[in-house]
Amino acid sequence: xxxxxxxxxxxxxxxxxxxxxxxxxxxxxxxxxxxxxxxxxxxxxxxxxxxxxxxxxxxxxxxxxxxxxxxxxxxxxxxxxxxxxxxxxxxxxxxxxxxxxxxxxxxxxxxxxxxxxxxxxxxxxxxxxxxxxxxxxxxxxxxxxxxxxxxxxxxxxxxxxxxxxxxxxxxxxxxxxxxxxxxxxxxxxxxxxxxxxxxxxxxxxxxxxxxxxxxxxxxxxxxxxxxxxxxxxxxxxxxxxxxxxxxxxxxxxxxxxxx
Amino acid sequence: xxxxxxxxxxxxxxxxxxxxxxxxxxxxxxxxxxxxxxxxxxxxxxxxxxxxxxxxxxxxxxxxxxxxxxxxxxxxxxxxxxxxxxxxxxxxxxxxxxxxxxxxxxxxxxxxxxxxxxxxxxxxxxxxxxxxxxxxxxxxxxxxxxxxxxxxxxxxxxxxxxxxxxxxxxxxxxxxxxxxxxxxxxxxxxxxxxxxxxxxxxxxxxxxxxxxxxxxxxxxxxxxxxxxxxxxxxx
Numbered sequence: 377x378x379x380x381x382x383x384x385x386x387x388x389x390x391x392x393x394x395x396x397x398x399x400x401x402x403x404x405x406x407x408x409x410x411x412x413x414x415x416x417x418x419x420x421x422x423x424x425x426x427x428x429x430x431x432x433x434x435x436x437x438x439x440x441x442x443x444x445x446x447x448x449x450x451x452x453x454x455x456x457x458x459x460x461x462x463x464x465x466x467x468x469x470x471x472x473x474x475x476x477x478x479x480x481x482x483x484x485x486x487x488x489x490x491x492x493x494x495x496x497x498x499x500x501x502x503x504x505x506x507x508x509x510x511x512x513x514x515x516x517x518x519x520x521x522x523x524x525x526x527x528x529x530x531x532x533x534x535x536x537x538x539x540x541x542x543x544x545x546x547x548x549x550x551x552x553x554x555x556x557x558x559x560x561x562x563x564x565x566x567x568x569x570x571x572x573x574x575x576x577x578x579x580x581x582x583x584x585x586x587x588x589x590x591x592x593x594x595x596x597x598x599x600x601x602x603x604x605x606x607x608x609x610x611x612x613x614x615x616x617x618x619x620x621x622x623x624x625x626x627x628x629x630x631x632x633x634x635x
Numbered sequence: 636x637x638x639x640x641x642x643x644x645x646x647x648x649x650x651x652x653x654x655x656x657x658x659x660x661x662x663x664x665x666x667x668x669x670x671x672x673x674x675x676x677x678x679x680x681x682x683x684x685x686x687x688x689x690x691x692x693x694x695x696x697x698x699x700x701x702x703x704x705x706x707x708x709x710x711x712x713x714x715x716x717x718x719x720x721x722x723x724x725x726x727x728x729x730x731x732x733x734x735x736x737x738x739x740x741x742x743x744x745x746x747x748x749x750x751x752x753x754x755x756x757x758x759x760x761x762x763x764x765x766x767x768x769x770x771x772x773x774x775x776x777x778x779x780x781x782x783x784x785x786x787x788x789x790x791x792x793x794x795x796x797x798x799x800x801x802x803x804x805x806x807x808x809x810x811x812x813x814x815x816x817x818x819x820x821x822x823x824x825x826x827x828x829x830x831x832x833x834x835x836x837x838x839x840x841x842x843x844x845x846x847x848x849x850x851x852x853x854x855x856x857x858x859x860x861x862x863x864x865x866x867x868x869x870x
Binding site: 384455 | 733
């Protein structure tokens, strides 16, 4: 797996699209920092960019790359190496290259602006959420590529999953909260948040930025939950499941698939 | 020694292979021929473990094929020459060597196909013919008992084609078992010891070229294959 990872990472890190992705974050983050002059406000602005764009780019770029891999994977399948090593290596390489781009894109301008801030909890949380979303959506993209030979169908499903998790889910969430506003909804809201990695990232960041007071009583329940050890463990577990389940599905598909 | 025993393969509702029984226990060049969709590539891919047969088994040196290690003794040239775009030719060879170990005959093949001239170029910058040369070097650089070539001549210039034919002849003389699929009958006529003709996923004919010419009463392999197809359609 290490060998495949190494060359996949090398291939991707040199791709002009990976460099464009890095530059996009360098320019956005640098531009916001130098224009606003308040790093806390920049974290909030960047949060909105990260929450929507990182899953979208990871999904689309991940699928484009993996469909390209699909074209030449026969050469690797003909070698004395397991399918698990091949596809595990590719998913790792894809996630690592995109994570490096986004993490450097956020942290480099910050380091130039104010190096002390690099180690602040809110910036580290923003970077960690970006990396986690990159990994989750890279795995989902790779799984969709293996599951669908028809590229149009693959991309369609990928975009739908992104739209569902990043946009539609919140709409349904809001409708539920309004429809049942007479009932205690805090636990349901908490549960629904844990079911969506994008929402989980957003809420974690909001609490890191101390904006929870804006969420009223629900905010207090969330804050209590996120502040406890069991809460942190459940969030960690939810993120692990969001990585582990699609990865298991991907490796299963890779094992059974005819190439 | 490679043996296909009663191999069936279905893709969804479409049955591609209908009980293929084939044994390659002698050294030589075996041309696997057949019209498009006859199951040639599926058969070869099932040997390489890329396609899982629905039924039947494949034996390698008398033992049922399992795991990945058996591929150490098979060189496989895929039909489509595509590669990681941002790696150079040399880096791609390093990639394969990192997985499989040093390619004993890499330098020799790179010289034979003139790959040294563009070895430092990125793979995305190569023409179709150059890609096929890279494909040939990466597939043939290991000294294996079995060689599987799926349409090896696509895009090759005359010089490279001569080099490839010479290479195949040398391997034949060295006692290797070579499975070759192609649509170019001149190559078959020039190189093949035996012909396996697949039709609708079944072995329709197997024998030497001489026997085929006698059976069909035709002057060359191209006509003989055309005759086989006509006879099948008529029946």
